[in-house]
Amino acid sequence: MMKKNTKESQGSTYVYIKDPDFGWRPATLTGSSGDKATVTVPKYADEKFMTSDGGRSAKGTETKTVDLKKYAHKVLPLQNVDNQGQLVEYSDMVKLPYLHEVRQQLTKNDPETFSTVY
Numbered sequence: 856m857m858k859k860n861t862k863e864s865q866g867s868t869y870v871y872i873k874d875p876d877f878g879w880r881p882a883t884l885t886g887s888s889g890d891k892a893t894v895t896v897p898k899y900a901d902e903k904f905m906t907s908d909g910g911r912s913a914k915g916t917e918t919k920t921v922d923l924k925k926y927a928h929k930v931l932p933l934q935n936v937d938n939q940g941q942l943v944e945y946s947d948m949v950k951l952p953y954l955h956e957v958r959q960q961l962t963k964n965d966p967e968t969f970s971t972v973y
């Protein structure tokens with residue numbers, strides 16, 4: 856189902872969903888029940904230029920149901936955006952509130968922090 860993007864979402868939960876072509880795709884969580892979540896996915900004129908902007912630059916939206924069992928802890932990863940869905944950029948990755956791509960680990964014998972992609 857394709858809808859024209861006509862208004863901004865206030866107080867929305869901006870997430871990422873898995874995508875076979877791009878790895879991850881921005882979306883807005885609209886509801887969940889059990890192991891299923893309903894999201895609104897922005898559709899762009901050229902998908903190579905998709906961005907985390909709350910769907911403002913999209914030509915329309917599509918509603919999808921996702922299986923939460925395919926996500927760690929049955930939770931969709933959150934976007935690093937403000938309350939209007941605008942991407943918030945940080946100069947230091949340590950300041951990111953939601954760091955999904957990198958896992959930091961500390962060990963008792965090694966005080967250094969190292970990052971690994973998972």
